[in-house]
Amino acid sequence: MRTNWAGNIGYGATEIHGPTSLDELRAVVARTAKLRAVGSGHSFNDLPDSPGALVELTGLPQVVDVDSAASTVHVAAGVRFGELARRIDAAGFALPALASLPHISVAGACATATHGSGPGHGNLATRVSRLDLVTADGDLLTLDRSDPRFDGVPAHLGALGVVTGLVLDLVPSFEMTQRVYDDLPLDVLHDHLVELLSCAHSVSLFTVWSEARVVQAWVKQRVDEPRNAVVEAPWFTAAPADGERHPVPGQPAESCTRQQGVPGPWFERLPHFRPDFTPSAGRELQSEYTVAVGDAVAALRAIDEIRADVHAVLQTSEIRLVAADELWVSPYHRRDGVSFHFTWIDDFAAVLPVVRLLEERLAPLRARPHWGKVFTTSADDLHSLFGRLSDFGALARDLDPAGKFGNAFTERTGLRD
Ligand SMILES: Cc1cc2nc3c(=O)[nH]c(=O)nc-3n(C[C@H](O)[C@H](O)[C@H](O)COP(=O)(O)OP(=O)(O)OC[C@H]3O[C@@H](n4cnc5c(N)ncnc54)[C@H](O)[C@@H]3O)c2cc1C
Structure with missing residues (x-):
């Protein structure tokens, strides 16, 4: 199977x-x-x-066609970000944000509003200006930003049709450094969380919730931007790492992108993992919940209260900032979000009760789950949390009246009502 x-x-x-x-x-x-x-x-x-x-779709021509004048790329759905990044960089372009792993497909990542991090950087689907679809009856349909329903389209959870190609907005290519800092007390974040998450182009805070401390702060900075002042602030007591780090403390860092301030191209610094190194064959589960920036410290405290339960089934946990967008099913719909990610051990029975506990504790903060990770949020709660899920359901029914692209997930989550 x-x-x-x-x-x-x-x-x-x-x-x-x-x-x-x-x-x-x-x-x-x-x-x-x-x-x-x-x-x-x-x-x-x-x-x-x-x-x-x-x-x-990997058997279809894996087109990556850069339009330099328009600063866009037309990319085939099955192309993975690692390959896309290499090709657009060769043409002098970049994407401002990437997920931690470059091995994921462009269409699949955009479908779930997969994100990187950083102030002003939306999830990956926010770069999509056009989508080419095969609809339920086998027809071709192109949807772009001129369509009033387009905010329902770039992050589509596979429910609208089969995407064959996407057009993405690009920015000029840039160089970055990546520096890791060890060990920051969690209570410092009660006053400085958003300041720290916004202090560079992209920042990830890793903790294992065994103690009230951030184990590693990964700070990714453009070389053409001034060095951030936060790492020199008196409250920033974390120390520069004395070697390369893996987000799971103690694991060898050979699969990770270069750190220690060595400059390199954006696509070799924004992801945590190298494209030429397939990470451990999936011996993990993941969940993620996003709250509004204003609720992020409350979320930090709520998780800290149950940290023993979380730590017991955890490999690592990552905190990132993602910009608001207009996409109907995005966890960042109309609110800048702080995402709390959990890489669990690969034992679903042990992890599930902790996922439920976490959801219970974060429910008052209206935490939205990541669509591509483990969650148990009910259909009613999803509709209340995501605002425009009914509009998305109507769009899905319009394009696919017989429910060809429906499955147990879309039923369970009430995506088509
Ligand atoms: C190690 C690891 C690290 C990760 N890091 C991050 C991270 O940093 N940030 C983050 O937000 N997420 C992260 N994720 C989650 C991941 O990005 C999402 O689950 C993403 O959707 C996976 O993309 P995929 O191509 O594997 O999609 P799949 O899991 O194959 O599919 C996801 C959805 O896309 C749809 N889909 C795929 N292709 C098409 C198509 N051509 N047409 C229509 N629908 C399509 C599918 O039907 C499905 O609904 C990570 C996952 C792993 C395993």
Whole structure:
């Protein structure tokens, strides 16, 4: 049975198609009653699965076509970020944010509003200005920002059709450094959390919740921007790391991107992991919850209250800042968010009660779960938390009246109502 990357989900689909041409894809979609596209399978739940067929797009031409005049790239859905980044950099362009892992597909990452971090940097789907879709009847549909429904489209959870290509906005290429600092007491963050998360182009705070302290602060800075003052502030007592670090304390750092202030291209500093190094074969589970920036310290305190439970099933936890956007299903919809991520041990039975406890403690803060990770939030709560889920459901029904792209996940979460 085909599984996701982590191996915690066995896809129930009875057929897997790998078309090698657009016409073949259109014919498969048109003749199949139930079908969903799968990207690189890095989600930790059954979101990509289908009770009928799965379709993989890596057999289609892996186009990466940069339009220098427009500062955009047209990229095939199945291309992974590691490859995309290398190609756009060669043309003098960059993306301002990337996820921690470059091995994920562009279409799959945008579908779940996957994010990097940093002040003013939205989730990856916010770069999408156009989407090419094969709709339920096998027709081609192009949706772009001129369509009034477009805010429902870039992050689409696989429910609108099969994406074949995306156009992304680019910025000029840039160089960065990455510095890691060890050991910062958690109570310092009660006064300085957002200041610290905003102090550079991209910042990640890692903690294991064994004690009230941040184990590592990863500070990623553009070389053409002034060195941030925060790391010289009296309250910033963390010390520069004396070697390269892995986000899971104690693990070898050979799979990680270069640190210790060595300048390098944006795509070799923004992700935590190197594209040429496949990280541990998925021996982990992940969850993530995003609260409004104004509630971030309250979330920190709420998690700290249950840190023994969290620590017992945790590998590492990461705190990041992501900018607000207008996308209907985005966890950052109309609010700048602080995301609290958890890399758990790969024992679902042990992790699940802690996930529930965490959700209970973060519920008063209206924490929105990451769509691609482990969560148990009910359909009613999701509708209340995400604001425009009903509009998204209406769009999905409009494009796919018979529910071809529905699955157990879309039913359970009430995505189509
Ligand atoms: C080690 C690791 C690190 C991670 N780091 C981050 C991080 O830093 N930030 C973050 O936000 N998330 C992170 N994630 C989560 C990950 O980015 C998301 O789960 C993402 O959606 C995975 O992309 P994928 O291509 O593997 O998608 P899949 O899991 O294959 O699919 C996800 C969704 O996309 C849909 N989809 C995929 N391709 C298409 C297509 N062509 N047409 C229509 N729908 C499609 C699927 O149907 C499904 O609904 C991480 C995951 C792992 C395993």
